[in-house]
Amino acid sequence: MSPSPSRQEEIASLRQRLAELEQQEREAQQAATREEIHDESIETKPTLPLPLADYTRYSRQLLLPQIGLPGQIALRNAKVLIVGLGGLGSPATLYLAGAGVGTLGLIDGDTVEESNLHRQIAHSEDRVGQYKVDSAAAAVAGLNSGVKVRVWREHLNTGNVLRVLEKEEEWDLVLDCTDHPSVRYLLSDAAVLTGKTVVSASALRWDGQLTVLNDPVGEGPCYRCVWPNVPEKGSVVGCGEGGILGPVVGVMGVLQAIEAIKVLVSRAPKKEVEEKTESTKREYRMTLLSSYPTLQFRSVRLLGKRKTCPVCGENKTITRETIETGSDEYIQACGGLPSEEGLELLDPVTERIDVLTFKDKVYDSESFVKRRVVVVDTRPKVEYGICKLPTTNQYEEEKAEMVNVPMEELDFKGRPSWLPVPEDQWAPKTDVYFVCKQGNDSQIAVKKFKEASKDWDFDGEVRDIIGGIRAWGREVDDKFPIY
Amino acid sequence: MSKPVTVTLEFSGGLETVFNNIKSRKVTIPAPEDGKTLDMGYVVKYLADNLLKGNRDMFVLADKIRPGILVLINDADWELEGEEEYEPKDGDSLLFVSTLHGG
Numbered sequence: 001m002s003p004s005p006s007r008q009e010e011i012a013s014l015r016q017r018l019a020e021l022e023q024q025e026r027e028a029q030q031a032a033t034r035e036e037i038h039d040e041s042i043e044t045k046p047t048l049p050l051p052l053a054d055y056t057r058y059s060r061q062l063l064l065p066q067i068g069l070p071g072q073i074a075l076r077n078a079k080v081l082i083v084g085l086g087g088l089g090s091p092a093t094l095y096l097a098g099a100g101v102g103t104l105g106l107i108d109g110d111t112v113e114e115s116n117l118h119r120q121i122a123h124s125e126d127r128v129g130q131y132k133v134d135s136a137a138a139a140v141a142g143l144n145s146g147v148k149v150r151v152w153r154e155h156l157n158t159g160n161v162l163r164v165l166e167k168e169e170e171w172d173l174v175l176d177c178t179d180h181p182s183v184r185y186l187l188s189d190a191a192v193l194t195g196k197t198v199v200s201a202s203a204l205r206w207d208g209q210l211t212v213l214n215d216p217v218g219e220g221p222c223y224r225c226v227w228p229n230v231p232e233k234g235s236v237v238g239c240g241e242g243g244i245l246g247p248v249v250g251v252m253g254v255l256q257a258i259e260a261i262k263v264l265v266s267r268a269p270k271k272e273v274e275e276k277t278e279s280t281k282r283e284y285r286m287t288l289l290s291s292y293p294t295l296q297f298r299s300v301r302l303l304g305k306r307k308t309c310p311v312c313g314e315n316k317t318i319t320r321e322t323i324e325t326g327s328d329e330y331i332q333a334c335g336g337l338p339s340e341e342g343l344e345l346l347d348p349v350t351e352r353i354d355v356l357t358f359k360d361k362v363y364d365s366e367s368f369v370k371r372r373v374v375v376v377d378t379r380p381k382v383e384y385g386i387c388k389l390p391t392t393n394q395y396e397e398e399k400a401e402m403v404n405v406p407m408e409e410l411d412f413k414g415r416p417s418w419l420p421v422p423e424d425q426w427a428p429k430t431d432v433y434f435v436c437k438q439g440n441d442s443q444i445a446v447k448k449f450k451e452a453s454k455d456w457d458f459d460g461e462v463r464d465i466i467g468g469i470r471a472w473g474r475e476v477d478d479k480f481p482i483y
Numbered sequence: 484m485s486k487p488v489t490v491t492l493e494f495s496g497g498l499e500t501v502f503n504n505i506k507s508r509k510v511t512i513p514a515p516e517d518g519k520t521l522d523m524g525y526v527v528k529y530l531a532d533n534l535l536k537g538n539r540d541m542f543v544l545a546d547k548i549r550p551g552i553l554v555l556i557n558d559a560d561w562e563l564e565g566e567e568e569y570e571p572k573d574g575d576s577l578l579f580v581s582t583l584h585g586g
């Protein structure tokens with residue numbers, strides 16, 4: 001038996017409180033540890049540049065000529081801000097903590113959900129419901145208690161970005177582990193304005209991309225230089241729609257940690273580090289991972305900084321002021337904010353149907369007039385293979401015909417061949433219902449169907465199911481899989 | 484008048500879904516019939532007209548490469564090579580990558 005919603009809320013809030021207390025406790029302990037270390041270093045003379053235990057703890061990376069003692073000191077003194085504690089942020093945070101980066105800042109307004117755990121490996125089952133930043137802070141504390149962690153339980157936005165990036169801490173480096181273009185543009189813009197290098201990565205399905213932006217500060221291209229055209233609203237595919245393999249996004253997060261360590265170590269005093277690599281003319285690159293069908297990495301050469309870039313180019317139109325004021329306009333221009341809001345294309349009363357009415361009408365009614373019901377499921381084939389609406393009622397009586405026609409195959413040139421009803425067989429009355437995952441695509445389908453069916457001898461009802469199969473799982477059948 | 488060229492065509496970042504889910508293949512692009520130059524501008528339109536299956540808007544808008552797609556010629560941004568005016572040679576690698584946002 002699962003707990004009731006109010007009990008769940010109570011559990012979530014208690015977990016939250018627990019996380020906060022644990023965080024306070026960790027901070028107190030860290031402060032105490034730092035004082036001890038300080039005392040220790042007064043006793044032992046001459047003082048060692050690193051705490052004694054660090055020499056053993058980090059010995060395997062100290063051995064690398066490109067790191068050495070100066071590199072490890074640089075890591076210990078470094079402050080890195082990680083924006084987003086999801087599939088990228090999880091491994092990046094853990095590896096940077098493992099490497100001994102002194103201070104990690106974590107910002108994310110999301111809480112841990114069960115569907116995160118297949119890829120967001122900093123979190124765990126017993127921390128579902130906690131803020132991701134608290135969950136990640138607990139993971140860091142378990143891995144390396146010497147790392148100082150600061151958390152922000154909020155999403156990065158126009159109102160806080162400049163404060164978090166520059167006023168609250170002096171970050172040496174920022175990691176873009178976010179999952180929406182508007183936040184990626186915002187973070188990159190603010191990083192240019194505050195003089196921070198950004199290690200940026202992204203992933204979807206089997207593919208990943210990685211670039212180090214604004215590096216060196218003021219010289220390297222920014223996110224806008226690489227992707228000057230902001231995507232249109234509605235064209236962005238996220239992990240929730242497109243899918244993502246855990247290790248793919250994991251690899252990208254690990255690569256971010258590699259690039260972050262390189263940037264931090266490269267800023268260590270030069271002469272003490274083994275021969276720096278000869279400085280050739282700086283090239284800017286993007287690393288692409290493509291893991292299916294053949295696993296391959298490639299590094300491609302980018303254009304570099306654009307003179308026409310509105311934030312780092314010659315004619316700057318994006319400034320601190322445009323970010324802080326006019327934030328709405330700014331966000332719209334970056335492809336809008338991540339939103340869960342549904343499309344409102346159809347009239348909810350005359351052109352749509354809610355799941356309960358649909359169930360009543362199609363499966364339960366004992367209407368005398370026999371109607372033919374065709375349900376067109378517009379989800380991708382793979383999703384249709386996971387779960388679908390029934391065609392029979394509880395007495396195993398056939399009540400509907402079902403076809404799966406993914407959106408890209410839904411074509412209306414002439415009478416659609418995918419409709420299982422021959423043209424001369426509209427009678428008995430045929431009704432067509434479109435259904436998708438959440439009720440957005442199905443509205444588009446109805447719109448197109450209505451447009452095209454004017455030329456046919458079709459006089460049945462055509463509607464789409466509000467909330468899609470998710471609503472069916474929520475409101476009709478509690479054994480229906482929600483994915 | 485241009486001759487046909489044989490190039491390696493690659494798609495990444497989800498673009499392969501409108502190209503029959505084939506990520507990499509060798510393709511011979513015929514010379515333009517109107518005697519014009521076989522340049523990247525022509526290649527983009529040729530791919531959209533002949534190889535693309537599905538939503539054309541995912542690849543081109545008004546026959547131009549869609550914003551948010553990075554075009555790489557032999558692993559370098561095509562803007563370094565002359566963009567639409569670059570004339571591909573036999574053996575060139577043409578890679579089309581769309582932006583990924585997930586994380």
Ligand SMILES: [Zn+2]
Pocket residue numbers: 221222223224225305306309310311312313
């Ligand atoms: Zn720029």
